[in-house]
Amino acid sequence: MAEKEYLNIARDVIDAVGGQDNISSMAHCATRLRLVVKDRDKIQDEKVENIDKAKGFFFTSGQYQIIFGTGIVNRVYEAMEEVGVSATTKEGLKEQAADKEGSSLKRLIRVFGDVFVPIIPALVATGLFMGLRGLLTQPQMLGLFGMTPDSISSNFIMVTQILTDTAFAFLPVLVCWSAFRVFGGSPLLGILLGLMLVSPSLPTSWDVAQGTGDPLLFFGFIKVAGYQGSVLPAFIMGFLGANIEKKVRKVVPPALDLILTPFISLLAMLLLALFLVGPVFHEAEMLLLHAVEWILNLPFGLGGLIYGGLNQIIVVTGLHHALNLIEIQLLAETGWNPVNMISTASIVAQAGAAFAVGLKSKKTKVKAVAFPSTFSALLGITEPAMFGVNLRYGKPFIMGLLGGAVGGFLASIFNMQATGMSITAIPGLLLYLNNQFFMYILISVISFFVAFGLTWMFGYNDGMLEK
Template identity: 40%
Template structure:
């Protein structure tokens, strides 16, 4: 393949070197920031064999090329544009300047929570494994595995300890990531997180019972009482405190003489932020976080299949805007307090949406006679079923439109079904077929049924819409 020629063609379609201000690549996509998207020749890009799809999100214009290929094309593209050595985060930062305030807020949440997802996924999946060992009636009637094999009890206890670590010490992870995002020293952020879950404090999970019994421990300082309560499994308190820490550190570094900076700035940053956290920020945001979580759980539990169906219908359109990244903070809180919330209802609905996108794309594979579209649809459809939907959604479904409508109908029906039975996840993972392991043990069969319903409806509706619009969309029925 002539990668240099391909890079030239892509640059020409983008409106030339003058229209490209930033460029990097990830595993499968060129990630670009352009001055004026109206100058892009979309038809020329669509006709290129190497281009699997394009989409615009978060101030970036992204071109899907595929693993391996994107690396080679980028080398020549960077040379042609005189842009090199840019990371995806730098491109993302450049693209954020083109966003509105809401988009920037969503991106901020994404920047904080995406890096810690692997730790949460690992902990959640270990929690699921523990549930498989301890859940009665899952493998045998009336018994769990450890009831039948008592010698496995310590293995289950060990796995449970491993699983809880990421959630018990969640403020440390968030403190590090959030303080870094807000422009502060991430290690001071981690220290703040450690302070908030220090073992000398009352465990945050026992706070409600301590309040009910009137036994909340306090520090008595100059006649003023400060509650000695930890913030295990919380999100909002550490986010707010990390913001204060980062801004206070930045302010102090500007004012403190350089000879004293390394001594005074960390000391005052941690001490002042810590005092504010336990007196004002923590109590206020703990209450706000609990109210938001309780409200979402109540809405899901009370809205039933109608609410679930509506969420499933809207999930893919929300993904297009990038607003789905804001769900990460909510899911983290739901999973951190899984005993109270029962788990996350967002993950199963996201999985139904992804499966629906895959089903619609595979329906296009059956309908179309276009060789390039067949190649894209086959790979993209399978990828979507496994939880990666960008190639399917942006490379096939949105371009043809009717598959996207078929997909959101399928997602709505499947999501209504799982909402009817209150299916929830106890972990994050690949939101698709592999997501079964993330679901609560007693709900796995219902999750599978939901995926089957979603796939069947999305596939059938797409076939019907495709045959109706065959002439209009340039496809023929098989």
């Protein structure tokens, strides 16, 4: 709740610029409140000059900017939001009004979508790079050109690693930036927090999950590691960090806001991330690992059914990296990997659901996200399809889970086993170049079209979206 003094200033600003209807959108920088107005002539400059704490104004590039100074502008901005001025366009305001309706779960899904939609292009591009690299560097594919993995240039491998690994290694940076933006924090602090979470000074989450590295130990029992590739932990830290910053700003004197607010906020955020959120999710990874091992051993195809249905929920949490350990152990002990086909079924099912949304929708913006993310999922990267389409609209994600469950059941019944790991969907074909090849294609197609059909019939239409 903004202080009464700043609520009064906000009301004076609205009155001076011609009323709330004259404000199209609002933002702020370190010192100025920036207003995009519909009619410059409705603004009464003399009233703006007399607003308490205002130090001047000017109009440039379509923006009416009122100078309040460091610290003060943040509080005025929060008060403007509190009295009803939206920081988005008119269309965005309609979306926010819709977000306030419905159940808490629906609102959470919408917020989740708002955070992840802006980073979808980066994930789609990375997914394409990953799929192509996995395809081109497989021994079977190289053999067609008389090459072996050893004959590939190290420089070429380095370039492909930069293309494929950067977005996922620094995924917490993207998530924190977007979460801070959505929850009202400073996006720059979100970027900095995200960079701290993947600092090279910390052991990577991948090494710790796969047992090739040890977490740092604090106070004899708190295990600390990086957040590489994390989704839900970074999302939680983005939410907590943005709210910490806003609370700190309210108690810090305006003259010291530029120095103290980021200092105190970042310190609190990092301590919370390293010593509470991170360790909790590390323990959750270990519990998940044992639970999945137990599920996979269930008879009569039940293990594949359950794991195929749950796999992409695990991906949403960001805890799926720990599951690589299961595949590594299975390959080392038996030379086969039964998990890969189940994972593939869950992945192509999400692709099928997203594809159904894209085909059925008449909205250009929906299609623009759905079709590229479908292709990315068919190359093994489902994050764009889930965060940009399926989770955002709710039911398509559930239909994708059902498609994955059907595919996982078939994979278990027919005892599908890969000869390797780390590639799925279309590139994953290279792990089944034996008598399983056509069965791999059949199960993938069934998973895709079960999810597609369910989404088409029950999961999505533009009328539901409008509602």
